[in-house]
Amino acid sequence: MKRIAGIILAAGGSSRFGKTKQLLDWSGAPLAAHAADEALAAGLSPVVVVLGCKAKAIGAALGKRPVQVATNWRWEEGLSMSVRAGLAALPPETEAAILMQCDQPLLTADLLRAMTNRFDETGAAIVHPAHAGRRGTPTLFARRLFPELAAIKGDVGGRAVLAAHPGEAVTVEVADPDVLADIDTPADYERLLKARDLRLEVEHANARERLHNTLHLIIDMDGVLWRGDEPMEGLQAFFATLRERDIGFTLATNNSSRTPEQYTAKLARFGVEVAQDCILTSSQVAAAYLASQASPGARVYAIGGEGVRRALEERGFELAEQEADYVVVGWDTHLTWDKLATAALLIHRGAGFIGTNPDVSYPTEEGPVPGNGAQLAALEAATRVAPVVTGKPEPPMYKEAMRRMGARPETTAVVGDRLDTDIAGGVRLGLTAVLVLSGITTEAELAESPISPDVVCADISDLSRLIR
Helix, strand or coil: CCCEEEEEEECCCCCCCCCCHHHCEECCEEHHHHHHHHHHHCCCCCEEEEEECEHHHHHHHCCCCCCEEEECCCHHHCHHHHHHHHHHCCCCCCCEEEEEECCCCCCCHHHHHHHHHHHHHHCCCEEEEEECCEECCCEEEEHHHHHHHHHCCCCCCCHHHHHHCHHHEEEEECCCHHHHCCCCCHHHHHHHHHHHHHHHHHHHHHHHHHHHCCCEEEECCECCCEECCEECCCHHHHHHHHHHCCCEEEEEECCCCCCHHHHHHHHHHCCCCCCHHHEEEHHHHHHHHHHHHCCCCCEEEEECCHHHHHHHHHCCCEECCCCCCEEEECCCCCCCHHHHHHHHHHHHCCCEEEECCCCCEEEECCEEEECHHHHHHHHHHHHCCCCEECCCCCHHHHHHHHHHHCCCHHHEEEEECCHHHHHHHHHHCCCEEEEECCCCCCHHHHHHCCCCCCEEECCHHHHHHHHC
16 A cells, blocks of 8 residues: 555635635534545545634634644635645655645545545546546646646646546545535535435445344454453343354454463453464564565564464464564554563564554453553654554454455444544444444544544444344
8 A cells, every 4th residue: 555645735715615615514613624634534644734714713712633733824825725735745755645635525535435445446647536538626736746736826726737638537436425525605515414314324334224224243352242351241242143143243342462362362251252274463564564575484572471482383483582684563462661672682683573463452341551662662762663463453454354254344344442543444444343342442532523423332342233
């Protein structure tokens, strides 16, 4: 997957509308914040919001969203100045950027992902959506066109560059023209609000229908099936429901510390019999990834529990503390400064750096405690080297789970308690995403998050009722 940024053009004065469009309410969030949420949910990185008129108020409306703000002090000179400001804020590794307007409220993360996928597949210089042959925005531009974009003048965005390269553009077809509609007048705003409400009704009905027709589940464990050593209420009934409905499942966990055998033994203590090949850990996925990259028998320094070490040994790697070719980091409940120091020195000397999963916290009976993401953050801060992460929300774990079950995305649902891993990854792959509120994510966090699950349940008992 190429690194693609999002540039949200939100500097205008909204003269035709009569008041600041960027601050109009859309499902509880200002339009500018809503646009940022869709860009973030699509996985665009970085997301740059270009501000100008009413910059202070709009910037405050973005809240704590992980976006980068660029200011166009010359916003009155036209849209081209905002494009230039947004491009200037991008890091050198950016391979393409999607230019977005903040007043297209029905624009979805799904469309943005479709555009990035089209770019990945074709390598085209320009990707834009179209309805019935009519071109629309937003528009993706490859990096080689950035100088031309930065050179345009006046109140135009990328239209001049698109006109200069007609044979280098590909399209993504959009069935609903309202997805590409923008808000110019109060009447436009009212019409799109009604369209939104109708769409939400349809989406909720479709999500429940997809759940009813689900053939396979990818199920997280910590915070979903248990907290620490306490099983969730209704655990046995949940698995009985899956077997009654003939729903296949893989229990896929980002917790790398344990082996599949240990997980099956834990479930057995809770009265649930599950075969080992139904268990998939982030350690197994990390070891499989490393096997695709490293020479056979490569030396690996491992931080983590038995699950990490066992997975690496089963793939034929030699565990070592000196002159290791790779550092693999999983959650370690016995982490020491010496372990971190050894890993940091190896990474400084050129060892590859792989993280099993990015979870910054782990749910226990007493509350969240530091997880593997916290360990990775410490090493990244010390080495200035970012790890390659293979667990959720990255695709490898979901794809391996589906491969094991012979599943297809359209009939597969992911069940998890974390928006930033379980749900975000499922949404990106087009799976039905079911959030349970029995683990890390709270209702307040869900309300503020740009990540939208298809179905929200209190716990697995609630999910069992929905499935039945």
